[in-house]
Amino acid sequence: MSEAGTLTETPQQADRAVTIFEKSVPGRRAVQLPPAEVESTPLDQLIPSHLLRETPAELPEVSEPDIIRHYNRISRRNFDLDTGFYPLGSCTMKYNPRLNERVAALPGHARLHPATHPADAQGALELMYLLQESLSEICGLPTVSLQPSAGSQGELAGLLLTRAYHADKGRNPTKVLTPDTAHGTNPASVTMAGYEVVKVATNESGGVDMDDLRSKISEDVACLMLTNPNTLGVFDENIAEMASLVHEAGGLLYYDGANLNAIMGQARPGDMGFDIVHVNLHKSFSQPHGGGGPGAGPIAVSDRVEPFIPRPQVIKTEREGWDAYFDLDYDRPKSVGRMRGFQGNFGVFVRSYAYILSLGGDGLAEASRLAVLNANYLKTRMAEGRAGKYLPVAFDRHCMHEFVLSGAPMKKELGIKTLDLAKRLLDFGFHPPTVYFPLLVDEALMVEPVETEAKEHLDEFADAIEKILEEAESDPGIAQNAPYTTPVRRLDEVGATRRPVIRQPR
Amino acid sequence: MSEAGTLTETPQQADRAVTIFEKSVPGRRAVQLPPAEVESTPLDQLIPSHLLRETPAELPEVSEPDIIRHYNRISRRNFDLDTGFYPLGSCTMKYNPRLNERVAALPGHARLHPATHPADAQGALELMYLLQESLSEICGLPTVSLQPSAGSQGELAGLLLTRAYHADKGRNPTKVLTPDTAHGTNPASVTMAGYEVVKVATNESGGVDMDDLRSKISEDVACLMLTNPNTLGVFDENIAEMASLVHEAGGLLYYDGANLNAIMGQARPGDMGFDIVHVNLHKSFSQPHGGGGPGAGPIAVSDRVEPFIPRPQVIKTEREGWDAYFDLDYDRPKSVGRMRGFQGNFGVFVRSYAYILSLGGDGLAEASRLAVLNANYLKTRMAEGRAGKYLPVAFDRHCMHEFVLSGAPMKKELGIKTLDLAKRLLDFGFHPPTVYFPLLVDEALMVEPVETEAKEHLDEFADAIEKILEEAESDPGIAQNAPYTTPVRRLDEVGATRRPVIRQPR
Amino acid sequence: MAGYTPATSEDQAAMMAAIGIESIDELFAQIPDAVKLGRPLDLEDGLSESEVYKRLQTLSSWNLNTEEVPSFLGAGMYDHYVPAIVDAITSRSEFLTPYTPYQPEVSQGGLQVMFEFQTAMSELTGLPVSNAGLYEGPSAAASAAYLAMAATGRKGLVASRGLHPHSRETLATHAVGFGATLTEVPLADGLTEAKALEAAIGDDTAALFLQNPNFLGSVEDIAALGEYATSKGALLIVQVDPMTLSILKPPGECGADIAYGEGQPLGNRLDFGGPSFGFFCAKQEHIRRMPGRIAGETTDLDGRRGFVLTLQTREQHIRREKATSNICTAQALNALGAMVHLAWLGKQGFVELGELLARRTDFARGQIASLDGFELLHEAPVVREFAVRSRRPVEELLHMAPDPGDSAPHLPVYPLGRDYPEYEDSFLVAITENRSVEDIEWLVHMLEHGQAGWGEHIHDHDEDGNPVETELVEASQGARS
Amino acid sequence: MAGYTPATSEDQAAMMAAIGIESIDELFAQIPDAVKLGRPLDLEDGLSESEVYKRLQTLSSWNLNTEEVPSFLGAGMYDHYVPAIVDAITSRSEFLTPYTPYQPEVSQGGLQVMFEFQTAMSELTGLPVSNAGLYEGPSAAASAAYLAMAATGRKGLVASRGLHPHSRETLATHAVGFGATLTEVPLADGLTEAKALEAAIGDDTAALFLQNPNFLGSVEDIAALGEYATSKGALLIVQVDPMTLSILKPPGECGADIAYGEGQPLGNRLDFGGPSFGFFCAKQEHIRRMPGRIAGETTDLDGRRGFVLTLQTREQHIRREKATSNICTAQALNALGAMVHLAWLGKQGFVELGELLARRTDFARGQIASLDGFELLHEAPVVREFAVRSRRPVEELLHMAPDPGDSAPHLPVYPLGRDYPEYEDSFLVAITENRSVEDIEWLVHMLEHGQAGWGEHIHDHDEDGNPVETELVEASQGARS
């Protein structure tokens, strides 16, 4: 709203947050239910009254038009991938094809009960089987379990497989090696699998420090968990050597596939010697991120790990009267068991399989090549001008699909932190890159431009950074107090943690 | 964007309009076509080259992510019904249920070819038949043709039926009476039907001036076109008398059903003596307005007009082996013929029939009652405070579903016009009412709050008007220069007409 | 009754108190008792959302849609693939729910779309002026006639018999109101007869209507056919299938004054015939006689680029009985669908699609022409639709069962008999990119069966009943791997 | 290959020039040749959008979905009616395409939804703390166990056999990693055996897991069953079906420390089992041990209300190996669907729906119990699902054909044999508001036929083949008027 013609805040800023509960008016409603069509037996004749609820849950009382207005309105308080450039490192914010939403919504998919008899769900099982086969080829490993719900569940599954693998051999190693650049889910998963995290250092070119690795390898190492290219965007050239070192010591190799988008059709984790790979279907395979899910984290495994994969597994069998019969195989005696209910995030499988069909083998390879080209181009642009001066790249070499800059000089010379830069980018209409990760790099800024972004957008982003740094040279306060144009400005996160208000008071 | 922390314009204002053509980059593309699978015969061997295009149409060259970003982004430059209150008079901006979109999109509807053999389109024909029957009951007239594409085409169809009706009787009257409050489409349709418009005056209570009407009725009058309640929101109490006057002189009565939302289940045009009614399915029957269509304008007619309705007509017949057989009847020798291709805007029929099923007879009647209640409540609120002083209601009586205010005192005393008020309302987050219509009322503001709006929204609207008038008392410039917060500010419409730029230059 | 109305009984009581009434009935007192309904409407009571869904889902399942069986129906509406982004964009509330952009400051989205759409249609037709859309194809013919009469002051309309029968009938309906006469020019060998055309044109001819490709699918020589008419001062008006403008010479380069057509093939689903949209383009000199909305570019008072509805003095809400058209609500959302589809096809893809259509159509035409019992109705060049003559009566041929009493489905091709009694033995076959070569081969196979009377051949393949449906399903779903 | 990548060859050339390379291959030089693939992937080449659509549409048509046949399958996922506004809202780009709200200034939409969702789940469960959602039900059980172990420092997990078999199996899988032991408590007469339960609980018991209603549909007396465990210092953890919390006493009022469950019944389609979401609520004292994201309310530096991700020091990206959970990407969009559904149901409608389920279920249970060859597996009170014992072997009963070799579809009820060998002769029947009395009567009719061996009865009704499918279709589509 403007007072007397001057803008004091943006329209969205003026429109203060009101929850759906606060819009409630007693007696309002949206739903009309179908008639029960049966006797209106009092409830306490069906269920003993001491087991019944005494007061109804305080849900909102709102009409249908109110609901749609409420959520449409607050939806516009989100920045989304269809609004603009979203170079969030490690997240592969690639375009989400709407075709995939269309096919996922077909009633044969969307309205299929997970306990449908396999004979009546052949289309779904075949689709899962075909996705397994595709991921197997992409990862270079013979067997795929689609069950895990996301990357981190894939990790945990993989570590439990590792445990089962060793146990089956009568071994009980206790340690898992992870580079210090690893994503937070890796160590968290290691702990949940009952292992101890042992950190491995990073060398000067961004890869694993081989000496440090060698010094830590022992019979007590269950596996090495690696992201390759790693979170610095660097492909570890010593991978073959690492693999043989770990294997020789009896350990397994786990591949965090969050960065698979760099290497599809170029190189395969299986060929690098990995035994277990998880793939984030919500990254390389275009499942929309949904504001934080859903995703899926299938795992691909080598033959020696195969007996232990979660059950049930989709298999192709022969059956009289059928060209091929797809079934759920529960009869896997060495399986670790279930990671979750039913068969996994099937709706995600449909989208990712549609994506694989759309791109094809050629298209996937091309996508990776263009992702890497975009990253290197943007890295080149960031080496120019003020960015080159204040925001040096952490490891100056060709990167893969992403690269990491350090804001340390910027902080020192201009007095603005990476966080300030990120917040100021919001005013320029960009989603900032990932900040303060990997931890190894001081004031890190992790940039992943993905293949679905046009060159213009990369240039605009580089120009915006230049502009912000220029501004900061004359007035660092601009960035320090940014953003100015977003629906809300910087928020008090400390206060939120100190006195948590995490639900609407009654 | 903000310069050094002060807002100079809103983010949307800063984001200047760029067309999809301007985003074109040679060689970019979104589509991949299926392979032709047949020989690549050179085109000029199939079609003589002088009939072929020499240079391709300059369509945009853009990727799919660019397309979705472009249209999502510009979509947010629209105010829509799901954003807020939209009391656009005469337009019945009621909530558009998403259920209706869902059922319209079912493949049995959306992917049904209009030339499908009737035996293979029984569901569609039955739906049309059921909608005909429902509208017939709501209008109180025995026969319904769904063909017209919108209200104005319904009007023209009705007038051509009128012509055919008279011709069939060997008559050739030349005049059509319309009140001076009539919507612009009425006189335009009259001309297109080859008739002459004769205006009838409005009396002091907002109805037709009966003396003026009597003086203009003659054998040369083909019909009287009436909106009832009319565009002032007033129900004409003399309707029965008017009907008999016109009928006695051999004329027909045409009902413009744009305002049917006031009287569903309360009174029926047929019972008032009308012979022809058009219904705007995009008003009373919840078809979304789509930024200016699609809609549909079915007509309901009396028995004497029935022989002349457009063809084909959906009919229910008996056929061996079928419970009932629905067919397209082309064999209507007295029909005026077609108003358009195929069977009409079927997708609109699906939505409106779903709406009728959802509300039912009881719900439609209730909707009208609540629409009228809302209008009278808001009218009452507008009679208070400054609105009451500067914006008097044009006809001070209970209104039906809408009412008209006059901004004349406001203009005189505060120096702000109805247009200024409307523009300032935009800053308050409201879509303004219809302005400068009906022409009869000086500085008219026509307010239709519809039944799907909650009381709070009406109150907020009244409060905003009060606030604007208060502001204007101290500084009329605020409204005169409004809006300030919209994606663009007041636009140069005169310049646009003088030097029309109506397409992207090549 | 659905929860679309928020007024609780407390809300209602508060509102009534403010108004000063005791019951809502008082507000309806202005309706004379004599015309009050005084009883409930004789309609069912309202249903829950799930019941409505189920009921309409059931009704819809009785229709044979183009996902179930490959459809070769055309005749102006075509089963093209509508890309998913069209739905994603047109279903956004911001496009779906506003009305006509009367307040341009808060309607820049819709107005910019209109401007872009006008640009695209102008590109397709090769004419400089486009409006933002009309209802659909045939009624756009009537709009064109109205413009032509106003522009020339004449009353004669001449139309090729190759003009879509719906357009001709719609023109005839409107001609009564316009006070115009309508003369038809016959076809010969699938094309408009040039001699007869010249004979039909006179000093009172306001316009000549041609269609390209014409209703039988033939590509006409518009420039040659139109020359005489324009030399006589008539307007040359051409109805075009926008998809074929990817490869055919645009009407603007053939001397046309007006090009209009049915927009459905662009980004609009079939919907059993509507809603779709009509487009309407013309030479510069007709700009102030155009029907419908037109968006124009301008600037706001701070100098920002913006768009408005322009040249509104043509329109009914300003000019009333002197308006150039009575159109008000049109088909904005459908035009948006077209614009998105065209952007998706893009400059190159659009041409490639046209080429694909022409080549697959040529293949299908050749295959069917070589079947026993069939021959081409004409040999004229075609793009995406062609006419075939059958030895066996068409209604029997298409009803996919040996006995006319059976409730078997019908082969989805367009019989010409109703519109052209002279071609009662013929039907149209239309091709889109959705009709694969496998689908075409299925059609060929079905036509063979049909020509043979459906009986024996079928029993060759299957002995336990209802074999045609089985084949239909197979063909539409592909063989099980 | 689809047009998702905008780089033209000119773009590529310009980028390569800027980087200073001649070929993109140079960028891949860092990958040692030994591990380079060096051949194309052995996958098909990319398909056009229409081909992909057709292929997946075909695959999907081989699944028997709940629109084709009334489904009585439940076992944790239910065919409720998902209102159309859920799709309308969740399909908006603004909700569909962003990631986790790491930048709260531009993520207020998503964060506010989380805050609202937390409020709703807290209301349903009667527990003050809710997170923003987990993956789904059974894995939430593992999260609860992890919390309980950390909170109590103990390692024993005790679970009722009435806990969903998938939850028990998931717990067992994770227990290996957690170093926990899992003990099961048997059922008797459909309910958790109280005596055995007490016996199973010891000093090292971290948590007792119950489910309400339990897997056999029975309403358990959670408060009574839980008392002993909590008195021994174990946490009481209850898996709940959120839809039944409309009428059942919330776990928070039964002494539960944690309530979690599968969220699918709220606003999520079946999707053959996912994606849906898990919810997780707890007592205040557990707030800093919660797994997953939590949104909290705060203010911005101008004092505006706003929301942020809070208590992040629990999480993996901050705490790494010491995190309370490894979860990162979860199911935000699915939780939004639930929130919209719950707002649509509203305070009153939610209760009415619970009542409707209980009453229709009671009706269906009574009908089936009275059939020859069937009896109830237990008589305990139920809300929306119940277990039935059949004389005829279940697999034969459900395969709707006289001959096991036929490829007939299966009656959609849930056979208990795989999960509970002791109930091999039984199956579950689940009811939703989508299952009308007509549907229930169809089920009763089918069960009768099934009990009789599918043969004769069917031939009574129809003599020309494949009669069961005909009946299926009829039942799902209603009689033709």
Ligand SMILES: Cc1ncc(COP(=O)(O)O)c(C=O)c1O
């Ligand atoms: C490198 C890396 N590993 C693991 C994960 C965890 O995957 P998810 O979020 O699917 O659990 C992520 C992403 O969040 C990641 O970037």
Ligand SMILES: Cc1ncc(COP(=O)(O)O)c(C=O)c1O
């Ligand atoms: C009173 C009245 N009559 C006729 C019309 C014309 O209807 P349509 O826009 O559907 O052509 C309208 C609305 O625009 C109207 O308000």
